[in-house]
Amino acid sequence: MWKQGPSTTLQWVLEDLNQKHLSPRVSTIHETLKRAGLRSGSINLLVHRGFVTHRAPLLERTLKGPDLLALGPILSEPGVGTFFSANAFRDPDTWQIARRWLHRNPPPDFLIAYLSDLDKKVHKEGPGHRRHLLEIDRRLSDLLSSFGCWERALDRYIFILMGDSGHVPVKEDEGHQIRLEEILEGFRLLPPGSRLQPDEYDFVVAPNEQLAILYPIRSSVRIRPVIRRLLSHPGVDLVVHRDGEMITVRSRKGILRFRKGGPWTDPYGTSWTFSGNPGVLDLQVDPAKKRVGFRAYPDAFRQLLGAAGAQRSPCLLVTARTGYEFRYGTSPGHPGGGSHGSLKRREMLVPLIAGGTAVRPAHRRIVDLKAWILTLLEEKKKPGKRPGPGAKN
Template sequence: MRIYLLLLLFSIFLILSSCQNTSNDSPKGASIQSNDGPSKKIIVVMVDSMKPELVRKGIKEGRTPAIAFLSNHGKVFNDLISPFPSMSVVIESSLITGVGPEDHHIPGLMWYNQTENRLVDYGTTTYRTFKLGTEQILEDSLSNLNNLHLNPEISTIYDDASTLGATTGSFNMLLYRGPKEHTLAIPPLVHHGLHMKDKYKTKGPDLLAFGKLIKPTAAKDQSFPDEIYNQYGLNDQYSTEVIQALIKANQQPDFLMAFLPDFDKEAHEHGPYYLDGFAKADYHLQTILNSYSSWEEAIEENIFIILGDHSQVKLYGKGEGTAIELEPLLEPWTIANLLDDPIMGDFIIANNHRMAYLHKTDSNISFEEVASQLLKDERIDQVAWRDSDYTLIQKGTTPTSLLFKKGGPWKDQYEQTWSLKGDVDVLDLSLDDSTKTVQYGNYPDGLEQIHSALKSQEGSLIITAKPGYILKTEGAPVHYNGGEHGGLHEEDTKTVLIVTGTDQYPTSRRIRDLKPYFLSLLKQPSEN
């Protein structure tokens, strides 16, 4: 039984570490129609860990015909920037709300809840799941993430689309909160084996599919890959087959977002340039296009938006110091074990693989001395914390510092203004004195990224790792010679956006800026 439970937990959390059918969508047999929908349906597909170089390679070698077709008939942007930390739950929260972690309140895949004095983990590893409590982590992942932790004061794309009269859907997206109530039905093996509730109420769009836990009424009598050995439907094939079923049943909503999570695992294991794994994701995009009589018809009837959630950094191998062990690096201070009360140590660490939040429990410890000790290790990239009204970032074994705050004479490409003091090389910034503009180098949108992350976890210090390295704490994974993400570097955050079926394109290419773009497409008048 324990083996099956381990398999089960791995299946559920696989989609999060990137990463019976009850539904309250429409009455049985009803058609999902909008009263005055957009001129075209919109299909947004997020492909986990889609790297610009991999997209170019797949097209050049003829291994990704769907992406090549959509690219040739649309426009490709290789500079879409993920939020920070570059973890799927943070990214999807920004995607559906249009704001950063400071405002949407999802700081990371793992973060410290100061009110409840506990580490929140949405399912990073099976080891940490058992240490922190399986029932609590499932509750956080399946219920609290969307319905409690995601800022209820911020409207989502599904809320706003509903006010426009558009119908919406979300298939296997981790973040999906919307105006309609649904029920997630937990498979018996899970709720009996873990002594947890068998159902969770949640809020979502008109149509919601999340593996075996829920699927739309129009697809409920069809067979999909959603058994335990298929990760209970939290896989690419399930996402695309449900989309195909709805298209063929004429139940496609005006706006649909779907997640293809499988390549993330392949990239972690084989590295971010693993074309064999990425070609599988393209096959599932082909499945969606094949729902129509021709691929040309598919883009005549739909706007396709394909995007990555983040990229991945290629890690070094064993014996190359790949894993930066934080516990010995912070001696003589201590970190509480996962089974203990977090405040039993001098520090509480929420590890997001290539970045971590560090909270101190002793007010006599200064972040200055912590930073000085951490930066003795050449594998650490930056440390950052709030210093009064400013954010302070340090870099280098002989540390140099940059202080900045919002508002001031310097403007970046995202129309954000800043006051800057110190060494701008800490964030690889270039300044043009004549125009008072800031240009980003290796850390796109780095000022806002750091600012928003620190504001989302008040009183913390951020640690980032240089490319090739990962931060290691109790239970954290290390994929030697594989891929990893979570960090601030463009190797973590720069991904791809492909837009086909419209000549309207986003003017700002950050994932957090796509929500107003989606809404502008939904406001196009119907041609009917």
């Protein structure tokens, strides 16, 4: 943040992320609910695109979001005084705002809040950290009790508590930090915080824990030697790039290419075409039924299509094996702690607990939760009918 500049970083994160990079071809849950005449709120989530204009005095600009929007000291309710609070963007502030908004009149029809402290603690101490879960449990108990009793809370709202990503442990020794400067030695790399001059550099390097993205700047840069270098490192798991409609995935096991549409069907009803070695993504293949399943990398085809397809220019997406993580320049590392960002099961599978409904999502994927939540809201609107109070999934 300091290398890019705080003002530039805030511009990217608060405005560009929501208004430019988030596809206009999709509707966020806040936009969908607003069109249906329902009110929604968001607390401390960076992705919050909506139709309502909010003034952020600290930044002297406005932001588009849901009816209710809180972003730590950047944006909060008038008169509440959370500016420059020690708890800004931290769990205590999030719980307090959630409690106020759930008891307000009129209340939001949907509220999403981000509890970030557990992630920080697991990054530092590793996946074995448990203490902060007790704090979350206590805070949730207090919130439910604020309605008089838990039954009354579950009769008024459906509560959903879930993780957004799992962690894998990172080895403590320096050998498990994948230094991208060393792998790309001989290439001209854009230093962190510098402005891009296309004729001066070969690659822009974007490390993010268990994932790194390499953007070639000049068309003359040869990619194959870079892929060979990457796969020669013991910590690199997969190297992925897009070639037209095809996504190519390489590992030490070989090459696998795939695209959306075709004769093969996955467990979620999506059809695919693929060729090469299924072992690259540990696919479970049934040639007789033309079925393809996922084991070590859950929902890998959709995940990789989304990641590679979101890139506006050619690039290499590189994932790390368990115990390793990527580093570049002064990017943060977590030796002896926890990390995430790849496609492995321990990172992809997260817990979800729902109280106040017995209706389940169509599939156990985060991408299916929006449709599930919209279904729950439709059920609650029906006179004399609501999804099974008190049931838990």
